[in-house]
Amino acid sequence: EDQVTQSPEALRLQEGESSSLNCSYTVSGLRGLFWYRQDPGKGPEFLFTLYSAGEEKEKERLKATLTKKESFLHITAPKPEDSATYLCAVTSGTYKYIFGTGTRLKVLA
Amino acid sequence: DVKVTQSSRYLVKRTGEKVFLECVQDMDHENMFWYRQDPGLGLRLIYFSYDVKMKEKGDIPEGYSVSREKKERFSLILESASTNQTSMYLCASSQTRQGIHGYTFGSGTRLTVV
Numbered sequence: 001e002d003q004v005t006q007s008p009e010a011l012r013l014q015e016g017e018s019s020s021l022n023c024s025y026t027v028s029g030l031r032g033l034f035w036y037r038q039d040p041g042k043g044p045e046f047l048f049t050l051y052s053a054g055e056e057k058e059k060e061r062l063k064a065t066l067t068k069k070e071s072f073l074h075i076t077a078p079k080p081e082d083s084a085t086y087l088c089a090v091t092s093g094t095y096k097y098i099f100g101t102g103t104r105l106k107v108l109a
Numbered sequence: 110d111v112k113v114t115q116s117s118r119y120l121v122k123r124t125g126e127k128v129f130l131e132c133v134q135d136m137d138h139e140n141m142f143w144y145r146q147d148p149g150l151g152l153r154l155i156y157f158s159y160d161v162k163m164k165e166k167g168d169i170p171e172g173y174s175v176s177r178e179k180k181e182r183f184s185l186i187l188e189s190a191s192t193n194q195t196s197m198y199l200c201a202s203s204q205t206r207q208g209i210h211g212y213t214f215g216s217g218t219r220l221t222v223v
Contacts, residue, residue: 036214
């Protein structure tokens with residue numbers, strides 16, 4: 001069964017304290033892995049798509065990496081405005097995404 | 110800036126009412142989706158549409174229906190609202206049916222059924 005597990009469920013960091021969020025997945029024939037950011041009361045905002053193991057993408061303080069079993073979202077020197085829930089999703093190329101339940105990140109000033 | 114617009118941010122409806130949630134996208138995307146999001150359960154697909162007047166059931170279609178009369182508009186209908194349909198509803202669109210380039214989501218509608 002296709003599955004996505006994100007860890008930790010919640011993470012509190014001090015401003016400037018780098019860390020990583022994990023997304024472990026099981027899917028038959030990965031066609032894409034996606035990271036989204038979601039602010040409270042709003043819809044998810046697209047961050048990255050990763051297509052194959054070894055791929056990396058960066059955007060400001062965020063860097064996403066992909067292996068055959070998991071993806072990491074590395075946050076370097078986070079700021080309070082990086083506080084959000086980060087969602088991971090995978091697709092095997094059908095219409096269907098499998099979403100994780102997210103990691104709630106809080107960055108303290 | 111491309112957008113998916115959901116007509117209401119917050120709605121409160123009574124049990125048994127028929128509820129319409131509207132979604133409009135301006136990206137000329139063929140594919141549109143309705144999800145609900147609940148704490149601890151993540152996002153779950155209700156229905157999707159890959160063309161005008163076409164619809165497909167997702168994982169949890171019971172109690173819902175959809176309408177897509179125009180390419181840019183995708184409506185979710187709760188035929189007879191129940192308290193277990195209290196949730197955050199998210200509309201999304203994608204360029205490809207497979208969505209391998211990612212979805213664009215709307216801001217969501219927080220529906221409370223009392």
